[in-house]
Amino acid sequence: MVENLKGRDLLSLKDLSQNEVLGLLDLAEKLRVNNQKLLAEKILGMIFAKSSTRTRISFEVAMLHLGGQAIFLSQRDIQLGRGETIKDTARVLSRYLDGIMIRTFLQSEVEELAKFADIPVINGLTDSDHPCQALADLLTIKDNFQSFNGKLAYIGDGNNMATALIWAAARTGMEIAIASPKGYKPDEEVVQAALKEGAKVTVTDDPKEAVKGAFAVYTDVWASMGQEDQQAERKKAFQGYQVDRKLMAFADKNAIFLHCLPAHRGEEVTDEVIEGPKSRVFDEAENRLHVQKAVLAALI
Ligand code: CP
Ligand code: NVA
Numbered sequence: 001m002v003e004n005l006k007g008r009d010l011l012s013l014k015d016l017s018q019n020e021v022l023g024l025l026d027l028a029e030k031l032r033v034n035n036q037k038l039l040a041e042k043i044l045g046m047i048f049a050k051s052s053t054r055t056r057i058s059f060e061v062a063m064l065h066l067g068g069q070a071i072f073l074s075q076r077d078i079q080l081g082r083g084e085t086i087k088d089t090a091r092v093l094s095r096y097l098d099g100i101m102i103r104t105f106l107q108s109e110v111e112e113l114a115k116f117a118d119i120p121v122i123n124g125l126t127d128s129d130h131p132c133q134a135l136a137d138l139l140t141i142k143d144n145f146q147s148f149n150g151k152l153a154y155i156g157d158g159n160n161m162a163t164a165l166i167w168a169a170a171r172t173g174m175e176i177a178i179a180s181p182k183g184y185k186p187d188e189e190v191v192q193a194a195l196k197e198g199a200k201v202t203v204t205d206d207p208k209e210a211v212k213g214a215f216a217v218y219t220d221v222w223a224s225m226g227q228e229d230q231q232a233e234r235k236k237a238f239q240g241y242q243v244d245r246k247l248m249a250f251a252d253k254n255a256i257f258l259h260c261l262p263a264h265r266g267e268e269v270t271d272e273v274i275e276g277p278k279s280r281v282f283d284e285a286e287n288r289l290h291v292q293k294a295v296l297a298a299l300i
Contacts, residue, residue: 002027002298009114009121010295011107013131013167014193021171025139028287028294037067038297042098044068046124049075049104050225054261055124055132058288059101062296068098075104090116099300105226120299127160127226128187132295133260134164136287138172140280141216143287144256148174150215153251155179155207155241156268157234158186161220161260166190170199177202179210181237207241211250218258219243219268235267244270248278256280 001023005016013021044063046056056072063070075081080089086109093100094117102110103124114121123131141148151174154165158180166186169176178186178201185203194201204210211217222238223231248257257269257279265271274281 002294005298007120008299010131010299011110011114011121011123012129013134013164013171016171018171018173021135021138021168024135024291024294024298025142027298028135028139028290031293031297032290035065035293039063039098039300040067042066042068042300043096044070044099044101044296044300045073045093045097046070047073047075047078047080047100047102047104048124049081049102050125052103052124054285054288055101055103058292059124059296062289062292066293066296068296068300071097086112087116089113090121091118094118099296122295122299125160127224128163129167130160130164130260131167132288132292133161134168135291135295136284137165137218137258137260138168139287139291140256140258140284141174143283144280145215148172150252151175151177151213152216152218153177153179153207153210153214154218155210155243155247156219156238157184157222157224158203159184159220159224161218162186163190165218166194166199166201169201170194170197173200175200175202177204177210177214179204179207179241181205181241184234184237207243207247208250211247214251214255216256216258217243217248217251220260221262221264222267238268242268242270243273245272245276248273258284261285 001019060070099120101122101124107126222234
């Protein structure tokens, strides 16, 4: 199922078929118990224009476990940060490396890099998508429920995680209900495109309605990287969208709590919920490593 992924890019789960997504999850499960040197002598370049703990370290460790190596490229320190074009960077890096992971602002920058690189390009987060995180989230749901037969409630900002989870749901048949305040709803184009493909997506203002009967409740920060100057206005706009014990009580009794991390306790989630028995956030973070290995092994 993942054979077709060799040499391809991973810019969004939108671009993968259902079989490819499920195949990556199967491969992640295999690599979790049995490390193989599938990428001996292969080298991944990792361009970061934003901070990272999980993405950087899980990709780096994944390459080492698979027998290869990763090179950390802070955008500030390579010529890209001084104005060298993405298309020149893509062609130069393609002469040295076997794959590129990039974390940046615009999805169009990642698309441009992929267009001009002749090695696989992996999206390690943009303002509008985060496919590798969504794969780890799917694996965590699969670990807990052995299926995607249920509703994922996403409470909060309709930006990168919402988009990534909409496509994750679309590719697995999982339902997704998103509750966001006015002005912070998920991208209507993404919602319509997913609906057109038969995805089960609903969008509401009401967190309780979204969470009702859900098997997993997900949230993310109210101000993402690059939005630090909007912290105060966003804190106001997201009042009533905190995942707390009372909101979790509307979910299924076996529901789990997920968060891509980093979390702001006391804002999008209470300390009680993230530290509570339903929380799976550290399994979810660990799963980044396993899915990263699967993605790298399949693409490179
Ligand atoms: N969840 C996630 O992508 O974390 P980092 O920002 O630490 O990479
Ligand atoms: N929405 C968050 C996700 C971090 C992993 C951000 O973009 O900062």
